[in-house]
Amino acid sequence: SNSYAYFPFLVHKAVYDINEYFSLPQAKFLIRKVIYSMLVAPKQVNIYLADYTLSYKRKIISGGVNIFPKWADEKQNIIYFTKLERLPTLYRLNLRNAKMEKILTSEGLLIVSDVKKDKLLLSLALHGQSDVYEYDLKNKKLIKLTNYKGIDVNGKFWGDEKIVFVSDRYGIPMVFSKNLKNGTIQRVLYHGKNQVGVDAYKNYLVVSTRETNNAFSKNTFNLFLVNKDDDSLKRLTFKGQNSYPNFSVDGNSIMFIKRENFYSKIGIIRLNENKVFYYPLPKILQSFDW
16 A cells, blocks of 8 residues: 555554464454544534544545445445435445435435345434334335334344334333334333443344433443343443444444543444453544444
């Protein structure tokens, strides 16, 4: 590489190769690219490409409000993102050839929350409050998976038969699962005051939940790991505001955002080693995916 800015990726790749050579625990996150959106000015949100430490950063989308980027493929060549135009519009962008394709528009909320091959889970408000929808890219078919007069958002595929999502159907945000075969909906975590973030990997969930009830000061949000096979619960963080949990592609790591006082940082939890690594953020991220 002739670009000094790109060297972090080369270092990560070298460490990954050494790790594989000695048959050490897999660490695919080392060579994954991070896509994130950041507010840079009023009504100006850009989308950037970075390494997992955010040492390398390249602006790939600018002009207007561009939010909620999501990787579309395993090779990390394509992303989905929402652009706030006259109506919120969902786009698909190929980073290799810069080809942009319009997917959907909505009168209200429109976010890709999960991707599974040719199927997308959307937080979508077509004519009022938001629900979780599945969109099939092959046949352009939109299927409504939840139907509630309040708010259902942030759907994630959980195995082949279930989805999980955040809903206020109990008055405050809580994480629920839905069996897509029989329609059964149930809570998945009976802990904390409210649950504001969730991600799924195979039999596991990671949930961000509030554990304090402070009216005039910041509350504590911690991450918990749930195993649906044995209903076990493991605390992953202990202080601060820990949110936006996101499993790595191999399920061995979790990336999240930690906010303490006036600062934010990226956290990466190595589940098998019980270690956490932090990388400071210059500004507050709007959202990210890796």
